[in-house]
Amino acid sequence: MLFFCLSRLPLSFAWFLQSHRANCKSTKMAELMENEVVRAFSTYAVIVVVKMLLMGPLTSYNRFARGSFSNEEDVARKSSEEKKQLLKTHPDVERVRRCHHNDLENIIPFVIVGLLYALTGPELSVALLHFRIFAGARIFHTIAYIGALPQPSRALSWVVGMLVTFSMAYRVLNTVLFL
Amino acid sequence: MLFFCLSRLPLSFAWFLQSHRANCKSTKMAELMENEVVRAFSTYAVIVVVKMLLMGPLTSYNRFARGSFSNEEDVARKSSEEKKQLLKTHPDVERVRRCHHNDLENIIPFVIVGLLYALTGPELSVALLHFRIFAGARIFHTIAYIGALPQPSRALSWVVGMLVTFSMAYRVLNTVLFL
């Protein structure tokens, strides 16, 4: 039974790719996605959100590599002595988690403000400048955090990302203010 | 005075329901919401976000039931000895909080990527498959986390949810890439 399922996997994957390709032609995209600024926003938003999501597996990897878990059931098959050791925090795991948390605090506001910003119809070149600087700053922030690079590398990339979001927020309020 | 306010509550509630019903007919919905994929996305997005929000009251309930608070002012009326005991963490409260945090890390990226995905005009059946699998996986994840079900139930539901988001991200980048 399991073998049958597994033997179908390559087929399913082909179908999966197919279904995503075919759609591009066969169905009408929402008009919104024909706007170049919205397309640029979507591209960079997906890139930074996927980067953020990948911190999850990285945390998992570190939990196994360093032997540091936070739930009883994760170490259920171990002896009680091993359990005690495995249920401790480890600096490397905590570092990745802090980086992940910082992403939540900064990337999600960027995406929210950025979507509204894209809808205000900014010039493409100015919009691209905002999106590119933000994506670059956040990717560098992750490298600086995980690699524990000397400060102020991490602090600077954090500030740059935040300034980009503030700049877009200013434009949104300036354009659509309705209290 | 308080009695007066309370006696008005049922009336307010009726007005509240009324205001939401009446609007459906009287005002024009944005065209976007006439798209079936966007409607399906909105439904599942609201379901998983409300599920996530409900982790807040669940944490509060556990804080009172287990006697575990994190702010001085929350236990202001207790004697100083009781305070010490009440300001400790409790495993059950921490478990709910970790579950809530995992929701933040996974459900919000799903909503962001899912919105952009819905705007790329995927086939309804493929889109529904994505949304349903994700909603099911995350609801099961919460049950597995809060109930401390044996692994790998929780790990699997977490991976499934993430794969759905990656699949949608792939489709978005494949359709609108604009760097």
Added chain:
Amino acid sequence: MLFFCLSRLPLSFAWFLQSHRANCKSTKMAELMENEVVRAFSTYAVIVVVKMLLMGPLTSYNRFARGSFSNEEDVARKSSEEKKQLLKTHPDVERVRRCHHNDLENIIPFVIVGLLYALTGPELSVALLHFRIFAGARIFHTIAYIGALPQPSRALSWVVGMLVTFSMAYRVLNTVLFL
């Protein structure tokens, strides 16, 4: 070199303001942003998200003022004895972080549900009521949390914000349900 860059700063800033102003007139805004409810939503969403973002610098400020850091590299230039003291948690820093975390848990769901709500075409007055109550409740929540005001001030503002989100979620499901 540095001086040259700095001397250009005022010019860059003028260009920045200019680029944001000029766009308003020269490019066509997306139709969506002509809708008054969407404009009101955008205004309040940006206000609460910027409020949330500002908790980051507030945490930083408290880390320096109280001498409480969480990364080795943040205190790299200190002597090893000072390091030990600086790498401890401080109640004031933890308080701001809990407030920030609570914002993430409540403001982001509001923005997601609120965007979908705005797209369902509610009456402007009802929508404004929702947005204004939420923004007021969350700003008061921050004051109550940072200022450690006696309970139930913080609990009440938290509940009010949540009820607003639930009310909008109810309207969205009621209008676009598509399972």
